[in-house]
Amino acid sequence: MTPAIELKDVTKIYRRYSGRQFATLKSALLQRSILRDLSPTETFPALQNVSFAVQPGRTYGIVGRNGSGKSTALKLVAGITKPTTGTVVVRGRVSALIELGAGFHPEISGRENVFINGIMLGLSKREIVRRFDEIVEFAELENFIDAPVKTYSSGMYMRLGFAVAIHVDPDLLLVDEVLAVGDEGFTHKCLDKFAEFRRRGKTILLVTHSLSVVERFCDEAIWLDHGRARAHGDPKRVVDAYLTAVEEGEEALLATTTARAVAAASTPTGGVPLPTSGESAAQAATAASATETGPHGIQDMFLATEGRWGTREVEIARVELVDGQGEPSFLFHSGEPFTVRLVARAVTPVDDFVFGISLFNADGVCCYGTNTYIEQMTPERLAGEVQVTFDVAALDLVDGTYKLDVAVHKRDGYPYDYHRLLYTFRVKSRTHDVGIYRPMHRWSFSGDVRFESPKPGQPD
Amino acid sequence: MFSNLVQLLRYRGLIQSLVARELKARYRGSVLGFLWSFINPLLLLAIYSFIFTTIMPNRVEGVQPYALFMLCGILPWTWFAASLTEAAGSLISGGNLIKKVLFPAEVLPIVSVLANMVHFALALPIVLIFLVIYRHTPDAAGLVWFPVAVVVQLVFTIGLALALSALTVHFRDIRDILANVLMLWFFATPIIYPWSQKEVEPYRQLFNVNPFTHLAVTYQEVLFFPGPVGHWRWLLALGVASIGVFLAGYWLFDRLRDSFAEVV
Numbered sequence: 058m059t060p061a062i063e064l065k066d067v068t069k070i071y072r073r074y075s076g077r078q079f080a081t082l083k084s085a086l087l088q089r090s091i092l093r094d095l096s097p098t099e100t101f102p103a104l105q106n107v108s109f110a111v112q113p114g115r116t117y118g119i120v121g122r123n124g125s126g127k128s129t130a131l132k133l134v135a136g137i138t139k140p141t142t143g144t145v146v147v148r149g150r151v152s153a154l155i156e157l158g159a160g161f162h163p164e165i166s167g168r169e170n171v172f173i174n175g176i177m178l179g180l181s182k183r184e185i186v187r188r189f190d191e192i193v194e195f196a197e198l199e200n201f202i203d204a205p206v207k208t209y210s211s212g213m214y215m216r217l218g219f220a221v222a223i224h225v226d227p228d229l230l231l232v233d234e235v236l237a238v239g240d241e242g243f244t245h246k247c248l249d250k251f252a253e254f255r256r257r258g259k260t261i262l263l264v265t266h267s268l269s270v271v272e273r274f275c276d277e278a279i280w281l282d283h284g285r286a287r288a289h290g291d292p293k294r295v296v297d298a299y300l301t302a303v304e305e306g307e308e309a310l311l312a313t314t315t316a317r318a319v320a321a322a323s324t325p326t327g328g329v330p331l332p333t334s335g336e337s338a339a340q341a342a343t344a345a346s347a348t349e350t351g352p353h354g355i356q357d358m359f360l361a362t363e364g365r366w367g368t369r370e371v372e373i374a375r376v377e378l379v380d381g382q383g384e385p386s387f388l389f390h391s392g393e394p395f396t397v398r399l400v401a402r403a404v405t406p407v408d409d410f411v412f413g414i415s416l417f418n419a420d421g422v423c424c425y426g427t428n429t430y431i432e433q434m435t436p437e438r439l440a441g442e443v444q445v446t447f448d449v450a451a452l453d454l455v456d457g458t459y460k461l462d463v464a465v466h467k468r469d470g471y472p473y474d475y476h477r478l479l480y481t482f483r484v485k486s487r488t489h490d491v492g493i494y495r496p497m498h499r500w501s502f503s504g505d506v507r508f509e510s511p512k513p514g515q516p517d
Numbered sequence: 518m519f520s521n522l523v524q525l526l527r528y529r530g531l532i533q534s535l536v537a538r539e540l541k542a543r544y545r546g547s548v549l550g551f552l553w554s555f556i557n558p559l560l561l562l563a564i565y566s567f568i569f570t571t572i573m574p575n576r577v578e579g580v581q582p583y584a585l586f587m588l589c590g591i592l593p594w595t596w597f598a599a600s601l602t603e604a605a606g607s608l609i610s611g612g613n614l615i616k617k618v619l620f621p622a623e624v625l626p627i628v629s630v631l632a633n634m635v636h637f638a639l640a641l642p643i644v645l646i647f648l649v650i651y652r653h654t655p656d657a658a659g660l661v662w663f664p665v666a667v668v669v670q671l672v673f674t675i676g677l678a679l680a681l682s683a684l685t686v687h688f689r690d691i692r693d694i695l696a697n698v699l700m701l702w703f704f705a706t707p708i709i710y711p712w713s714q715k716e717v718e719p720y721r722q723l724f725n726v727n728p729f730t731h732l733a734v735t736y737q738e739v740l741f742f743p744g745p746v747g748h749w750r751w752l753l754a755l756g757v758a759s760i761g762v763f764l765a766g767y768w769l770f771d772r773l774r775d776s777f778a779e780v781v
Contacts, residue, residue: 071779072776072779132778135619136619137615137616137617137618137619137778138775138778138779139775151619153617153618153619155617155618156613156617156618159613159614159616159617159618160613160614160618160620162538162542164541164542164545164546165538165541165542165545169538169541172534173534173535173538176530176531176534177531177614177618177620178618181530182530205545
């Protein structure tokens with residue numbers, strides 16, 4: 058079968074027409090640089106050697122981060138831009154949902170806009186007349202169709218734009234992130250409409266960040282990364298590959314965040330100044346470690362800024378977060394093992410020391426805090442370099458970004474070395490439960506209660 | 518290029534509805550609505566008439582009544598100048614269409630020119646009223662040249678509009694430059710003074726290369742001056758040149774077309 062869409066070795070290079078932008082036309086003329094300035098000086102490859110083909114009647118998804126070339130690919134298929142090299146072949150009438158209601162004029166009524174927009178999208182007047190009621194009904198704008206479009210809410214505006222575009226009755230529908238903007242009801246309506254399109258054997262090219270939509274709707278998918286195709290084929294596999302890469306990227310980002318925070322806190326000017334008097338030191342320690350209830354019984358949130366302080370008589374030289382495989386990581390899955398590994402060094406042997414750890418979520422709420430003293434470990438001796446390991450068998454936290462405090466101090470709070478909120482890590486969870494902690498749990502029912510058995514292939 | 522030109526014919530319906538939209542949208546919400554197309558030139562005329570008949574009286578022979586004389590040139594000029602000004606910015610203001618919809622960009626400047634042509638047509642009754650008031654009867658045979666002049670001006674204006682709109686995408690300065698050039702052009706064209714004035718004589722060569730001279734003079738000969746239209750040779754020559762201008766403008770537009778979606 059001949060494909061409905063065929064991209065062969067397509068490269069699209071965007072030209073930045075001279076980043077300097079000549080000051081005036083006059084100067085361009087005087088320096089006779091017009092032609093030179095019009096020719097590209099800086100180029101930016103939006104797509105590089107991308108090839109794919111979509112068979113008629115298939116739904117094809119494009120995934121990738123922002124700026125990976127997804128929209129460029131869509132615009133090439135729509136014919137809005139031309140490829141720099143390579144060929145784009147499209148067979149059939151195309152309707153592009155790139156920006157809904159792009160051609161609407163705010164001053165004139167919805168009715169008139171439907172006509173003009175329809176003509177822009179390639180319908181004849183007669184065709185629009187025939188479909189007009191259907192369009193208005195789909196947009197749910199029966200009462201407002203004669204009001205100027207400028208009085209519409211953004212939802213109404215979009216619904217009308219979508220309704221017109223979808224009623225062009227294309228053989229090929231190009232969709233760019235349309236689903237991201239509507240409310241729940243509208244999104245469902247769109248998805249229903251797409252499903253109807255599929256049933257009628259139309260081809261759909263879908264750009265979206267909603268990976269579950271790709272998994273559920275698409276017959277095939279491609280993953281673009283920095284303008285190159287990284288994977289294509291079965292949508293589930295493509296999405297998985299994409300997600301893995303995203304996690305790796307996230308982890309790298311967390312690693313740099315942490316490294317930067319530690320570096321900043323360890324410079325002499327960075328961090329919180331050393332408390333001088335013993336009493337305030339004790340207070341700061343108590344509040345910051347949040348592992349014990351201080352004399353005031355509440356946590357002093359004014360001190361809840363990231364930083365590092367302490368006398369360094371005992372120093373925490375290294376902190377490492379380790380996953381179940383024993384690999385250092387910044388990304389953990391809920392319910393999997395989690396380990397904090399410290400390397401501490403005592404300048405001279407000490408007999409009064411407490412190791413503490415606490416976890417904070419992104420809102421600054423302490424999810425959990427503990428220390429060796431609370432857990433009835435009475436210090437006796439610490440000398441030289443030691444390793445401290447804090448093992449969590451199952452990290453039962455909900456999805457989110459967390460920060461970690463580690464500290465070593467005296468029993469009265471006198472700080473040796475405090476690392477306040479310096480370590481960031483991310484917890485991923487397949488369930489989207491909420492709160493600050495996930496107790497081990499199980500549901501059971503008695504009586505006439507029944508649930509559907511989970512559908513195969515449905516993301517949980 | 519030529520296949521694109523043929524395509525242009527297919528967009529008749531689109532151009533038609535966009536012109537209608539342009540006109541509707543412009544006066545939507547104003548009390549007088551379409552009357553403004555009529556009132557605007559009338560007010561302009563009142564100002565010029567007051568200045569040139571009362572403050573600085575024009576005593577040149579043969580251009581009385583002066584208001585009617587000036588009207589013949591000023592209405593087509595307004596169409597021309599407003600078209601170019603709007604067309605120059607048309608691609609930029611219609612950027613959303615060019616970037617987000619598969620849309621023939623040349624439609625935008627053409628719509629600007631056509632919408633202003635409608636304003637021109639709506640202002641023509643003023644001429645009629647003045648002709649009646651001053652009991653001035655134009656030569657019936659000469660009137661056939663009126664539509665010819667309109668067509669020539671249309672082709673000429675569209676050619677310039679296409680080129681200007683395409684260039685303005687790259688050089689936004691053109692919009693400002695254009696305003697000044699049009700000002701100069703207005704005074705360099707025999708609109709508020711007659712072509713026959715003896716002071717014009719030494720510069721006749723310069724006036725001859727100004728295309729709008731021939732349009733203005735034709736309109737004046739058709740509607741104002743008695744006797745047969747003597748300027749038709751010039752008009753036809755300009756007509757041929759206008760086709761050249763149109764093709765050149767379209768060629769330039771077509772060359773730059775692919776850059777619009779990226780630069781706008």
